[in-house]
Amino acid sequence: MAKINLIYFGSVMDATGIQAETADAPPTLDELNRMLIARFPRLSGLSYRFSVNRQLITGDKELADGDEIALLPPFAGG
Amino acid sequence: MSTSIHLVDGPIPAELVSRKITEYEPETSAGALAFFIGRVRDDRVDGQTVAAIEYSAYDAMVDPVIEDIDRQLRLEFPDLHLLEIIHSTGQVRCGETSLLVMVSSGHRKQSFAALEKCVELIKEKLPVWKKEIFTDGSGRWIK
Numbered sequence: 001m002a003k004i005n006l007i008y009f010g011s012v013m014d015a016t017g018i019q020a021e022t023a024d025a026p027p028t029l030d031e032l033n034r035m036l037i038a039r040f041p042r043l044s045g046l047s048y049r050f051s052v053n054r055q056l057i058t059g060d061k062e063l064a065d066g067d068e069i070a071l072l073p074p075f076a077g078g
Numbered sequence: 079m080s081t082s083i084h085l086v087d088g089p090i091p092a093e094l095v096s097r098k099i100t101e102y103e104p105e106t107s108a109g110a111l112a113f114f115i116g117r118v119r120d121d122r123v124d125g126q127t128v129a130a131i132e133y134s135a136y137d138a139m140v141d142p143v144i145e146d147i148d149r150q151l152r153l154e155f156p157d158l159h160l161l162e163i164i165h166s167t168g169q170v171r172c173g174e175t176s177l178l179v180m181v182s183s184g185h186r187k188q189s190f191a192a193l194e195k196c197v198e199l200i201k202e203k204l205p206v207w208k209k210e211i212f213t214d215g216s217g218r219w220i221k
Binding site: 007009010011014047051054055068070072073074075076077078 | 116134136138139142165176177197200201202203204205206207208209219220221
């Protein structure tokens with residue numbers, strides 16, 4: 001089974017209660033999002049984007065073994 | 079020409095500004111150095127007062143984002159020489175510095191303009207998050 005590395009930041013980390021984990025990879029990012037919301041219902045009230053291997057993703061994307069996927073709330077640097 | 083970003087734990091010391099000015103003296107073709115210093119402000123939110131901000135960053139994504147910002151700035155400001163960004167992670171108290179941006183260019187106009195654009199791009203693109211810590215110890219993520 002392919003594995004992915006998940007990283008949670010900011011308000012998303014508060015909603016999941018964990019900073020990072022390794023998980024079995026679903027086929028796509030959309031499917032991953034559905035699984036995460038089912039597991040962490042507080043995510044559904046939050047705004048966030050995904051990055052895959054440190055690239056921001058818009059829309060869906062197929063996932064591969066070893067991908068690093070981060071859930072990124074709106075940036076607030078400065 | 080060079081570009082760099084450093085994440086530092088805690089507030090950025092004021093002495094760093096003078097050190098940067100000294101470090102850059104050998105670059106004699108740059109006639110202008112411009113600095114932006116971002117500080118933590120004691121905002122009042124719903125009757126609470128901000129005491130500090132806790133910063134966190136996606137370290138591994140910072141470098142590619144800065145490369146992208148650098149590319150964009152150099153296209154728009156061809157006179158830009160140096161671009162250096164220092165951003166805090168961890169806790170920074172009100173009045174302390176959390177962001178230092180330094181740009182240099184041959185002449186002053188592009189330093190001013192590039193500095194402002196750079197700060198806007200940092201706010202838009204840099205994967206950094208901040209949590210307001212109130213005087214009673216409670217916290218709230220800034221969206």
